[in-house]
Amino acid sequence: MRSDADVVIARQRGREIASLLGFSASDLALIATAISELARNIVLYAGSGEIEIGHVEQMERRGIEIVARDQGPGIRNIPQAMRDGFSTSGGLGLGLPGVKRLMDEFEIESRPGRGTTVTVRRWTR
């Protein structure tokens, strides 16, 4: 992940993988949207990083896991960054809280000066 174009590639890959895992068309849109937000945050705030997309299984459940990882500046105040409308870039501030709503599971880990990792999962129904 280092450019606008990579954001598009990541969300298209995510859609393909989610489709193979049997997600519905409307789930594919949710998943692609979440990837787009996470990927853009990497490019915008960290400059570069990576997105890993894989499948997870847990007690009869199948799902998709997306890990967005960067070694950028990190987030000093996570609760504030998770608030609807909070943005340090004049954005809409809906990326992180929106991704949390789009997915079933959401974890964020960030250390100032070290980087940020966001892990999200969504299960097929």
Added chain:
Amino acid sequence: MDVPVLKQGPFLIATIQAALNDADLNKLRRSLVEQVGRHRSRGVIVDVTSLDVLDSFAARTLRDIAHMTGFRGAETVIVGIHPDLAFAMVQLGLTLEGVATALDLEEGLAYLNERTRRLGATRPLPSTRAGAGRPASVAPRPGWPLAVTRPPFVLPREEPRERRRAKPAPEGADPETRRDLP
């Protein structure tokens, strides 16, 4: 990737492709704002039917396009938001406040026709530029593959400029003729 922008009488129609990135969207915004002036357009349709994702950046850019062209005297309507995208947008928390939307291209055209009817097809060319460009045609371009079942641009004779109604502000006016997203 450039977004094709078609001039259709007094309107501009921009058709967005699936793989549009942020830089392309910014370019589209600049280009539409400029073309509204160059073609003296009354309305802009942004067709997002083939867009795969409408995330917070795209939503903000579409809103900016609508507001910026509004300041330039043209109304923008977003058409073709796929139901799956609409659902994702709601979950994300997006609103397109103050931005008109319509189901598809045909409804978008009908909406703009309705909104611009009393304004005349085109604005008069300023005297310094009189004769510099052709007045925009009000007939559909031959070969333009758009099935519009009703006469698309039935516009009354132009009134003198000062008698025209001021353009409504992009937000708030005529709530019954605009539809915001659910």
